[in-house]
Amino acid sequence: MNHIEEQCSSTEFTNWIEPIRKIAVHEDRVVLEVPNIFVQEYLLDNYREDLLVFLPVTPDGEPSIEFLIVAQETGTYKNVVLAVEEPPLGDLPTGSFTLNPLYRFETFIEGPSNQFVKSAAIGVATRPGKSYNPLFIHGGVGLGKTHLLHAIGHKLKEQNSRLRIYCITTEGFINDLVDNLRNKTLDKMKRFYRSLDVLLVDDIQFLQNRANFEEEFINTFEALIHQNRQIVITSDKPPTQLRLSERLIARMEWGLVANVDIPDLETRVAILQYKAEQKGLRLSQTIAFFIAEHIYHNVRQLEGAINRLNAYCKIRNLDITEETVETSLGELFHISSCKKISVENILRSVSTIFNVKVSELTSTTRSKHIALPRQVAMYMAKELINDSLMKLASAFGGKTHSTLLHAWKKISGQLMKDEALRKQIDMAKKSLEA
Numbered sequence: 208m209n210h211i212e213e214q215c216s217s218t219e220f221t222n223w224i225e226p227i228r229k230i231a232v233h234e235d236r237v238v239l240e241v242p243n244i245f246v247q248e249y250l251l252d253n254y255r256e257d258l259l260v261f262l263p264v265t266p267d268g269e270p271s272i273e274f275l276i277v278a279q280e281t282g283t284y285k286n287v288v289l290a291v292e293e294p295p296l297g298d299l300p301t302g303s304f305t306l307n308p309l310y311r312f313e314t315f316i317e318g319p320s321n322q323f324v325k326s327a328a329i330g331v332a333t334r335p336g337k338s339y340n341p342l343f344i345h346g347g348v349g350l351g352k353t354h355l356l357h358a359i360g361h362k363l364k365e366q367n368s369r370l371r372i373y374c375i376t377t378e379g380f381i382n383d384l385v386d387n388l389r390n391k392t393l394d395k396m397k398r399f400y401r402s403l404d405v406l407l408v409d410d411i412q413f414l415q416n417r418a419n420f421e422e423e424f425i426n427t428f429e430a431l432i433h434q435n436r437q438i439v440i441t442s443d444k445p446p447t448q449l450r451l452s453e454r455l456i457a458r459m460e461w462g463l464v465a466n467v468d469i470p471d472l473e474t475r476v477a478i479l480q481y482k483a484e485q486k487g488l489r490l491s492q493t494i495a496f497f498i499a500e501h502i503y504h505n506v507r508q509l510e511g512a513i514n515r516l517n518a519y520c521k522i523r524n525l526d527i528t529e530e531t532v533e534t535s536l537g538e539l540f541h542i543s544s545c546k547k548i549s550v551e552n553i554l555r556s557v558s559t560i561f562n563v564k565v566s567e568l569t570s571t572t573r574s575k576h577i578a579l580p581r582q583v584a585m586y587m588a589k590e591l592i593n594d595s596l597m598k599l600a601s602a603f604g605g606k607t608h609s610t611l612l613h614a615w616k617k618i619s620g621q622l623m624k625d626e627a628l629r630k631q632i633d634m635a636k637k638s639l640e641a
């Protein structure tokens with residue numbers, strides 16, 4: 208706690224960290240009480256790496272914490288910026304969500320991977336209901352979707368504090384619905400949602416397989432859109448890849464669909480330097496490049512690296528050098544720290560797992576038993592190697608980038624339904640590390 212207190216601003220500390228209570232410490236786990244799921248997520252999102260330093264670790268490398276969520280009472284939070292300042296119609300629905308004070312446009316580092324989506328988000332925040340409606344933001348984990356969503360909320364609020372903005376996770380929406388159904392207050396909930404000027408919905412993928420909640424979501428959605436009220440939705444996949452009704456998918460594609468991609472090396476360096484500066488840490492250009500070259504899947508990991516490096520060097524009173532970076536972050540570094548992943552390595556491990564020849568994978572054979580492993584290898588290349596699609600594709604015996612993209616899309620889609628395939632790919636990844 209004391210360590211975390213040093214790391215964050217005092218409002219951040221009061222809002223997020225202070226409400227956490229230690230309930231028990233066992234050899235294999237600690238039990239913490241949190242007021243709601245958001246505090247739990249906040250803790251894991253922002254301090255995972257620090258927690259890993261001194262807490263027991265689960266077999267899959269997560270801090271071993273059991274969270275107990277206390278029944279929510281209103282008014283537990285003193286200083287939280289509520290998206291809606293005055294409850295417009297009676298109480299705020301229970302799933303209300305607060306805007307993270309750190310997630311602003313000013314703190315969002317721009318690069319080719321996110322320029323388009325950032326400017327779309329600014330557009331929506333400047334002219335709500337008038338530019339793109341809905342704005343649908345999708346992309347992989349830890350790439351800044353929630354950050355952008357909250358940034359829209361902050362900017363809207365700054366421009367017009369009377370706007371009724373409501374920011375909610377899809378889980379929160381479902382919980383709201385469940386509570387209101389139970390309390391027979393559905394009408395009140397409907398009135399509340401339909402009175403909003405702006406609805407910000409995070410992680411819509413959690414509506415998948417929840418058909419009975421989807422209906423109410425669509426109704427809310429349509430009611431708002433028809434009155435030109437702005438809706439912004441985030442998701443880990445584009446609309447067409449979500450297992451949701453065609454009706455909802457079509458609605459979500461009405462406005463603008465924009466993607467946040469993995470940042471390129473220069474942007475990762477800029478993010479690292481920005482985050483380090485925020486913590487009062489000096490990172491030389493060389494060190495920033497060194498870290499950014501090894502951590503490339505998402506921004507949350509970059510943040511984790513900075514937190515860990517900061518803790519490591521402060522506790523031991525060490526300077527940040529390539530050596531301290533390697534000892535403190537070594538295990539976070541992607542496999543490439545011991546061996547740079549190349550298309551060749553991937554081809555080799557896929558050929559072993561699927562029992563085909565490397566030469567067959569790079570050939571033009573269209574036979575089915577080759578086509579699948581070939582697509583898997585292409586999928587893995589796009590996922591694991593940070594290089595242009597064109598370069599990657601040419602390493603597959605001169606295929607085009609659209610072939611590679613097609614393979615990636617196909618396998619990504621299949622992975623959701625095909626457990627066996629997922630296992631095979633995991634095995635192929637493991638054999639890369641070996």
Ligand code: ADP
Nearest residue numbers: 314315316347348349350351352353354506507
């Ligand atoms: P997602 O919702 O896509 O999983 P988040 O929005 O939670 O990702 O982002 C993960 C972390 O990375 C957050 O702390 C966020 O502030 C940070 N982050 C992501 N992208 C950027 C960026 N471009 N500039 C600065 N910080 C970023």
Ligand code: MG
Nearest residue numbers: 352353354409
């Ligand atoms: Mg998110």
